[in-house]
Amino acid sequence: MKAVAIYVGGSTKTSTIEGISIAGSNSQDTLYTPTLDLEYVINGIPITKKEIPVTPNGLPTPAVITRSILKKLNIQYFVVDSGLYYKLKVPHIKIPSSIPGENIYSSNAFPYGTAKNIFEESKLLGEIISSKQDIVLIGESIPGGTTTAAAIMEALGYNALKFISSASPKNPRDLKEKVISNALKRIDPNDNVFSIIDKVGDPVHISMAGIAAGSLKNSSKILLAGGTQMGAVVSILSKLNYLDNRIKIATTSWIAKDKESNIFKLIEQIDKRIEIIVSDINFSDAKYEGLKLYEEGYVKEGVGAGGTMILSKYLGLSVYEIKNSIYEEYER
């Protein structure tokens, strides 16, 4: 079984709204997080700032899980800039038309036409990277992504706000509702999938949808590696008629058991047949407080952590080996 993994990072200025995201040590730092996440995946140490992204209470990014496992696997992996606010200082793939998304509370995410270009370019990328690969894994890092994902889904006609997750154990749902309801005022009946993303979306979910659509050309399994945000990717694919049973969601146990969100109810509205694969890794026996807190709903998912753990099992790693590699990396 041959697999390739690709991690897409991008920014939405929505993440700088005070209190909306803890994927960064403060609201302005959320714009650094995806860049540092992807630099860390490739280089082991972020370069743009020499620090691993942390939440305000000091919990490290789930990229720690992703990198520790990738080091043990014999597969190729790439990172993608789809609208990062800070440029990557490691080798990467750039989606040419991608730009950071504006704050959707107050303005459209992009100039008209941007989302379509991001989708088409990402689809080409999917066609290329999936060549000779059985499995394509697509992960994400976009602070504020749960908010823009919910806005995309609501604009496409689904109930997302009440099911969407958060990097925080205390989901700031009222704030999200305020942002999303203001954003949705700009939607009109003539909008299509792409103009909806231009208005209330972000550069990452549309890129993931494009890569998944392109990967259908070659691969038998496409793992959308993420939590409730994958609802936005699947709903985009569904509306564009690309949904296929080879496209699956791969997530963590912390998302699956989250009391503040419901990935199953979120996804079944789009299509009951979409498979959600849940990792069986838990950190209840971890020595490190930062990992133990995942069990209490902090962080939960990101940078393809759940999907990467699931992929590593397909490729032969045992639960023991997976956990050990995460604990080793954490100690480092």
Ligand code: AAM
């Ligand atoms: C990415 N980097 C992260 C992180 N994520 N570092 C720490 N914690 C996380 N959860 P929200 O919408 O609440 O900001 O959650 C989405 C973000 O959380 C995404 O960037 C995702 O990859 C994850």
